Amino acid sequence: MNRSEWKIIILSFFILCSLVFSLYFRLVIRTDIVYTHFFYIPIVLSSSWYGRKGMLVGGGLGAVVLSFHFIGPGGSNIYNDAARVAAFLAVSFFIGTLREKVQAGQDAFLASEEKYRLLIDKSIAGIFLYRNERILFANSRFGEILGIDQGTLIGRFLWDIVHIDDHQRVTRYTERLTSLRRHSVRYECRLVGERGKIIWADVAGTMTDYEGTPAVMVHVYDITEAKEAEEKQRRLKEIARTQEEQLVHSTRLAELGEMAAGISHELNQPLTGIRNFARNALYMIEHSAGGEEEIKDNLRLVSEQVDRASKIINKMREFTRKSELHFTELDLNAIVRESVDFVMPQMKLAGVRVTLDLDPELPLIIGDKIRLEQVFLNLLTNAKQAMESSDEQQLDVRTFFDPGHECSVVVEIEDTGMGFEPQMADRLFAPFYTTKKTGHGTGLGLSISLSIIKDHNGSIEAVGSVGKGAVFSVRFPAPDRNNRGNSHGEKD
Numbered sequence: 079m080n081r082s083e084w085k086i087i088i089l090s091f092f093i094l095c096s097l098v099f100s101l102y103f104r105l106v107i108r109t110d111i112v113y114t115h116f117f118y119i120p121i122v123l124s125s126s127w128y129g130r131k132g133m134l135v136g137g138g139l140g141a142v143v144l145s146f147h148f149i150g151p152g153g154s155n156i157y158n159d160a161a162r163v164a165a166f167l168a169v170s171f172f173i174g175t176l177r178e179k180v181q182a183g184q185d186a187f188l189a190s191e192e193k194y195r196l197l198i199d200k201s202i203a204g205i206f207l208y209r210n211e212r213i214l215f216a217n218s219r220f221g222e223i224l225g226i227d228q229g230t231l232i233g234r235f236l237w238d239i240v241h242i243d244d245h246q247r248v249t250r251y252t253e254r255l256t257s258l259r260r261h262s263v264r265y266e267c268r269l270v271g272e273r274g275k276i277i278w279a280d281v282a283g284t285m286t287d288y289e290g291t292p293a294v295m296v297h298v299y300d301i302t303e304a305k306e307a308e309e310k311q312r313r314l315k316e317i318a319r320t321q322e323e324q325l326v327h328s329t330r331l332a333e334l335g336e337m338a339a340g341i342s343h344e345l346n347q348p349l350t351g352i353r354n355f356a357r358n359a360l361y362m363i364e365h366s367a368g369g370e371e372e373i374k375d376n377l378r379l380v381s382e383q384v385d386r387a388s389k390i391i392n393k394m395r396e397f398t399r400k401s402e403l404h405f406t407e408l409d410l411n412a413i414v415r416e417s418v419d420f421v422m423p424q425m426k427l428a429g430v431r432v433t434l435d436l437d438p439e440l441p442l443i444i445g446d447k448i449r450l451e452q453v454f455l456n457l458l459t460n461a462k463q464a465m466e467s468s469d470e471q472q473l474d475v476r477t478f479f480d481p482g483h484e485c486s487v488v489v490e491i492e493d494t495g496m497g498f499e500p501q502m503a504d505r506l507f508a509p510f511y512t513t514k515k516t517g518h519g520t521g522l523g524l525s526i527s528l529s530i531i532k533d534h535n536g537s538i539e540a541v542g543s544v545g546k547g548a549v550f551s552v553r554f555p556a557p558d559r560n561n562r563g564n565s566h567g568e569k570d
Contacts, residue, residue, distance in 0.1 A: 464495025
């Protein structure tokens with residue numbers, strides 16, 4: 079039998095005993111005083127077990143008392159019997175009310191305990207408490223994170239589950255929490271799970287009281303997958319960066335091949351001058367045809383032409399050099415001018431007229447010189463090729479400051495070439511897309527240029543129409559607008 083059935087049996091027994099005693103004292107001993115005291119036993123029991131429902135027992139026994147007065151042997155006063163019945167009901171009411179309040183409190187406590195148990199056990203965070211570096215409590219989720227049975231964690235040393243390389247770091251945060259009495263701390267560390275498995279965790283610790291004594295409560299979130307994804311993304315970025323650098327270098331070499339004719343023409347002039355001036359000096363020395371100053375003038379001219387050729391060769395070497403990104407303050411006008419000077423031999427051979435309109439008060443920008451030269455050389459070369467079949471071949475290069483724009487430092491390259499359909503503007507920067515003839519381009523130049531400009535937090539866009547040329551605008555943010563007027567790199 080269960081507990082409820084036992085209560086009914088016991089209560090029935092005492093009610094029966096009370097009735098037997100009442101009959102004995104009333105009929106045999108003929109008194110109405112002592113027997114009513116036995117009635118309180120079932121009244122108290124029923125009220126203690128069933129709350130105010132116990133008044134049913136009190137009322138029933140009260141009816142027995144009154145029935146003796148009306149149908150049983152006389153001798154008792156009606157007022158005394160009424161007082162006894164009122165006492166039965168009052169006792170059962172007060173004890174029942176008290177019982178129900180106690181029961182309600184117990185139920186609330188159990189419900190609260192169950193609620194917090196569910197919050198702890200069903201939490202997505204691993205939770206554990208420790209004191210004096212010993213684990214006092216751990217929820218099931220924390221055991222799942224470590225791959226260790228929850229029960230076996232109790233009593234373990236804290237440093238058994240913290241990676242040895244993170245001991246010092248965790249100690250530092252723990253000391254902040256305990257000695258400085260900070261409300262909470264949050265950090266990342268590595269935990270050691272079953273069989274030495276490494277788990278990256280986002281940890282939040284806070285001070286609390288556990289069993290009346292201060293302890294540290296820790297919430298643990300498993301971020302291993304996020305960390306692995308982050309590391310994978312970092313490696314992919316490194317690979318992408320390396321491949322981009324290799325692609326930029328390859329593109330520069332390809333463009334250098336396209337510039338070969340112009341460069342050879344440019345080099346031919348100083349080499350021809352060196353030959354002629356050297357022959358003149360030699361002739362003067364051998365035939366005593368000129369004075370010492372004339373011979374020196376010819377040798378000086380030889381030196382100047384050597385410097386000129388050396389400058390061209392150094393520019394080629396710098397252009398083909400493979401380098402890492404190096405951001406520094408740059409004079410954009412100087413970069414644009416050098417890029418135009420480099421392609422000028424090609425422009426002259428192709429019959430292209432070039433005009434420069436550079437804002438003398440253009441602010442400095444932050445960027446990588448080699449990468450930006452790559453962008454402008456690509457845009458200039460594209461413009462030259464776009465004008466090969468045009469009647470008018472005019473290339474305008476200008477820089478200006480646009481204070482109303484987020485990227486306020488602007489370079490525009492405008493040509494009178496074949497242009498393009500307006501809807502093609504975005505496609506021009508897609509990898510491997512090209513409007514050139516087969517074998518005249520890889521379709522990567524503008525794509526690489528866009529990537530470089532994005533690395534500089536800038537933008538590049540193209541506007542054009544068929545047969546009316548195109549304008550490519552490259553924009554850069556100005557790091558400090560107070561630098562306006564200081565376009566040559568001098569600092570105040």
